[in-house]
Amino acid sequence: MWNVGLTGGLASGKSVVGRELEQLGCCVIRMDDLGHEVLKQGGEAYANVVSAFGPSILNPDGSIDRRRLGQLVFGSPDQLAKLNGLVHPAIHARAQALAKGFAASHPDAIIVTEAAILIETGSYRDYDRLIVAVCTPEQQIERAIARGGLSRAEVLERLSRQLPIAEKAAYADFVIDTSGTEESTREQARAVYAQLRSLAR
Secondary structure (H helix, E strand, O other), rough: EEEEEEOOOOOOHHHHHHHHHHOOEEEEEEHHHHHHHHHOOOOOHHHHHHHHHHHHOOOOOOOEOOHHHHHHHHHOOHHHHHHHHHHHHHHHHHHHHHHHHHHHHHHOEEEEOOOHHHHHHHHHOOOOOEEEEEEOOHHHHHHHHHHOOOOHHHHHHHOOOOOHHHHHHHOOEEEEOOOOOOOHHHHHHHHHHHHHHHHHH
């Protein structure tokens, strides 16, 4: 089994890279998706997060309003640390279960963990190789706003909590430039996959 980290920050294009690697046969674990799952009603972190942050974070149907929760925590390092302490253990437990299950059926597996802050948390050291998706900061802002749901101010606040992409690239074994066309990004991902597959052998 070969463990690969995939990072790059908010709206850096790493999801395009992840989808291409998945199509090529990698098991891609998306930490952001797992974060959504553990915060759903009945999810492992739901009750503790509601207890910690109060009913003001809930929608009328009882689900957590992630934008409202984000507004509470992203301006406060202490509140963000509290949220991470409640959510991250559940996310990592799910990720480990997914990796173990995939490796059991694919002994020569390449498992790719896609997450925005692998470097900031120091967890990049847990991987055999690290891929960093890079683009310009302005592209990050434009892409994040275009997805909907976040204002420019909210995007800038989130980016302020992450290392600049240029600094992240210094940690990379592989850098994929996503500032061009999607096909260019996919082509680079295919080239990286070929190298990973060679290393994994």
